[in-house]
Amino acid sequence: MIRILRTILSNTTCTDAPPQLDAHALEQAGIAVRRMLDAQCRASLAIRQVDAGSCNGCELEIGALENPYHDLERFGVRFVASPRHADALLVTGPVSRHMAEALLRTWDAMAEPRLVIAAGDCACNGGLFGTSYASLGGVDQVIPVDVFIPGCPPPPERLLLGILAAMGRHVRA
């Protein structure tokens, strides 16, 4: 047990190492998000994520926002389980015909004002999957979108910048 605890402690220290590579950009973007949130959302933004037909690539990168490197929650942004608790809807994938109703009902369940962020090329315009018998194309074909984050998939830092853009757009509206 002592051996385990000792290893855990030494590893924990290792986790807390400051972010590398994009540390500066991330810090800056994060602080900017924080200021917006303080002004608009009483210091927090609750996001409900919906996969409307993606290949799971965008989900992997959104999930990476929660790892120790990006640690999204330090900026007051967190993912919630219910649309009724959410300020923003983060949608990925082309909207498959089978998911259109579920997406619409999730959006309906949100309290206003509500933001919609389309993450990834498919959510922006249908991407590789376009419009077909099975796909309706981009998210804006089903619900109004405030901000588009391109990329296949968009890397975590671009997703964070997208959240910032969403807040800016919200201020203007």
Add this chain to the structure above:
Amino acid sequence: MNNSPAWLQELSAWGTSSRMLQDRILLVTVAPEHWAQLAPEASVRQLRFAGLWADVRDEKLEVNACLARDGWYVLLRATPLDGTMGLPSWARWYPAADRMQRHAHDLWGVRFGECNPPWTRHGAWKADEAPLRTPVTPQERGRDRYPFATFSGEGVYEIPVGPVHAGIIEPGHFRFSVAGEDILGLEERLGYVHKGIEWLACGRKPAALLPLASRVSADSTVAHSWAAALALECALGIAPTARGVVLRGFLAERERIANHLGDVGAICGDVGFAFAKMQCSRLREEWLRCQHGIFGHRLLMDCIAPGGVAVDLDAGHIRLLRANHRDMLQRWQNIAPILTDYPPLQDRLLNTGRLSTVAARGLGVSGYLARASGLSLDVRHDRPQPPYDRHPVQPCLQQRGDVAARLQVRMAEISASVRLLDALLDDLPPGPIQEPWPPGMAAEGVGVVEGFRGEIVTHVRLDDQGNVARFFPRDPSWFAWPALEVLVGGNIVADFPVCNKSVNASYSGCDL
């Protein structure tokens, strides 16, 4: 054919004709009246069901069923009799055939037996329409009444979940029947992310097929695009370059490690062991950043090209990668013993979500799901194609078939794959990374690749101009999902997330 196993010769005796499609893949054309008999004949010879898909060639509907054993694959092909548009169902002998038959029925209009409840269609087009044969008239999906199995008894209740789940995951519907806390039964309803991949593939040039194959399921982007490239190459009889093939193996092993790290962290996280989740997600992030720096994409999308790969390594990259591997192995060996030695964690994982060897074999699962239940199945070992012919892989086996076993298989594979990465770098031959692509012709081929999740079988058929006429990527999730229904039985509802994570089946990979 002379050195082929006895069971293969017995099975091909049922056919009207047979030919070797490629190395250890036999195509047998059978008469539709023998279709029903073939399932028990294959089953008694312990053949594993490895997929079923429909196709239309020369205006004629045909059905392909893929069976496998010991690294051999046999493709049985039958054309339903005119007017019937149907074949007998194999679901009685191979339960996993059920959903694939219903998928083929919804998209191609081929009937299997008397009962063909919708699977992929969801009421978005009419029951008698087949979008892959003729254009359909989309209709409101509506509140179609799906025939869920019902459980009855005192105090039995249902918990419907999804398609929109609580976490950051793909959509699908789960219907739990529960008594107290125990799960009596789980029924999955999938198909929500059906976005027409098979339809989109038709008419594409071979090079344009790979971006689509890369996005069948993003976590297996290398494996799926490799399988598609392999099928194309086998069809046209070309071999990828020696350097290209080693780099393919390299990319596939990196993908395996990235996904296993994510899964190990998530399994531990689902039982509240946040330490492991944080450590593994940190390692995964470092791993992805290294990939971004060297290959230009964090998830390695679009790195495989027909005839080889689209990315190359120089001496500087190789130095960086070796340091990256050394670093990973050292950190991983620091964390891994904690997970196996930590009683509170093992207490939650041992005996949770058990899949018996018999059930695993019956359902035809592959990958870690099979290996954790004592089935020695690994395409890299059973069918050692380059580069695995020079770098033999021993399947990492466990016997218990519970969540802890699936965790252990993944953990062992992380260490083994990091070592394999170094061996592949040692063996990296010089030369071009891509073979020039030959002019197209009518041909077909099959690609079999061990992705992180298990065996991927991809069938590609080209038309006279060399464009794609049929693309069917068979993800291992087709078999993992039914296995999840079986292995959660008797567990408590609160353990479903960890059971689900330990299986980690793809929605997109089988909704297509």
